[in-house]
Amino acid sequence: MSRIIGIELRRSAAFGAALALLVVGVVLIYFVEGIQFAAGWMQLAMVQRWYLVLLWPLALAAGAWQARREQRSKVAELFASTPRPRIVRVLPTLSAMAVGVLAGYLAIGVAGGGWIVDTARYLPGAVFAVTAVGGLALVAAVWLGLALGRLLPSPATAPLLGVAGLGMLLFLPWLTRPRGWLTLVFSPMYEMNLPGAYATVPGRVSVAQACWLVALAAAAVLLLASGGWRMRVAALAPVLLGAALAIAVVPQQNRVVVDAVDPVARKLVCTEDAPRVCVSRVNSGLLPEVAARAREGLAVLGKLPDPPREVHEDTTTYPGDGFPVWRADVVLLGVAVTPDGRFDDEGAVAGVVVGAFDGPRDCAQPTDPADRLAAASWLTGRAPVAPDPYWDVEDVAAAGQRWQALRQLPEGEARARVAALRRAAATCSAGAGLLTGGTP
Structure with a gap:
């Protein structure tokens, strides 16, 4: 036969x-x-x-x-x-x-x-x-x-x-x-x-x-x-x-494949040395590349009192309760993959610094995106640039104005305002104008 x-x-x-x-x-x-x-x-x-x-x-x-x-x-x-x-x-x-x-x-x-x-x-x-x-x-x-x-x-x-x-x-x-x-x-x-x-x-x-x-x-x-x-x-x-x-x-519900998530793929894999950087298991092959850029961001954040000590991949999924547990000492970073399978590190350092001014997902009063970007720009010493393409153009423009205002202040006062913004973000109390003289 x-x-x-x-x-x-x-x-x-x-x-x-x-x-x-x-x-x-x-x-x-x-x-x-x-x-x-x-x-x-x-x-x-x-x-x-x-x-x-x-x-x-x-x-x-x-x-x-x-x-x-x-x-x-x-x-x-x-x-x-x-x-x-x-x-x-x-x-x-x-x-x-x-x-x-x-x-x-x-x-x-x-x-x-x-x-x-x-x-x-x-x-x-x-x-x-x-x-x-x-x-x-x-x-x-x-x-x-x-x-x-x-x-x-x-x-x-x-x-x-x-x-x-x-x-x-x-x-x-x-x-x-x-x-x-x-x-x-x-x-x-x-x-x-x-x-x-x-x-x-x-x-x-x-x-x-x-x-x-x-x-x-x-x-x-x-x-x-x-x-x-x-x-x-x-x-x-x-x-x-x-x-x-x-x-x-077959499961008799619509979008059953579109909404399906592999929990093992989302599980974090971390570096053995400090500062610890973690990525999802599906992106574990990119861990060395992500760690190098994430640690650059953590070094910038070291100018703040009680800075974040770890960077984890943002494994948020929609819909459902697919949000990672929020911790004040951890910055969540989105990991994008280029068409050749490598880590898209453009804007990664800025993403880490901006992420340090984010708060819990369920904040009733989340941090103003323009404030987050302006504070990150002051720490990096560079004009505000959106870390990813999804940022609103108006927020980026407003961040540029607030960054300029921070630069006009004495360094000690500017640092105090940036540190205050980070503390307020962690407690969901970052009121408008905090960077430019307002109160949380």
Whole structure:
């Protein structure tokens, strides 16, 4: 059997399907929307699943194209006259096409993995489940294409199936509203776009999707092996059973993948020496880079009385209670990853200094952003520059004016006001004008 499958791999569309999937997949993950998987392995697995929006219809069309081989070679009647059951005759083709699409899909992952292998240190088990479901989706697609291509042996079948598959994946979310969770069962790419650093796919979702895809693949095999209408009607049985089982297993709530957070990915990994700097486990490969810049910020803050002594990555997640515990001696720093998988250290030192003037998340009277930025600028001796692109332009402009006012004061008085702002921020009492002469 292995020899027959080897021959089928060489003579069928399996190699062409694998190559097409690889080329299209690599172009998609690297060039279409920029590199979205630089944060780690789970992001790579989810980005691959997101681009099944094009890979799945491509596998469907490849199966339909392969199904016309006997007709193109004008040997369909000859093979049909042999005494061997049809399922035995098509088994090598099924195996070869499955190997082809799986090889293409896994090769995409290898191509993406080479980009992050030096920086990605966290490899959760869910990555393998997400990847396996993606591969299973392509196997189901290529087998379904084989079955439908046999039933409709026309040159137009393959392109029409590709377009139909793309349309189904794109419009399925609208067809299932307001029960968006249903789309998770029938669409392998739904909610896989723009995964965050702590993103994951719940195990129940992967199990439900696997149930549906196995059922779809089984129905495709029955259709391909069918010799009459009874067998074709029987092919509906696994579809109905698989859909019912998947719907029973999948979490019946919307945004279940979008809102899912891996708690292990958020767990802090810290330096052994002081001052201690901690990052999330998913970013542990960046710890030396983050520590170097974070300690520069702590050195600047050393001008204050009772300055912060540690820097932790800000592992805030939305929605839910995904806020790290606030401590007065710890500065929270957002860790951004560049497309090449390195720490985006632009503005990191300023981010640490500004973060020292932040207060608890539940403050009824939080510190004015302009005050925070002006105080940080006085400590660094540089004009206010937003640490990240999300700062309001008006706040930056106001911080510039307050920084200039601080510079006009005697150093002792300016230092006292900056220290007072930090104390007031910790107690949620930083009133307006504190830096320019007001009272908390």
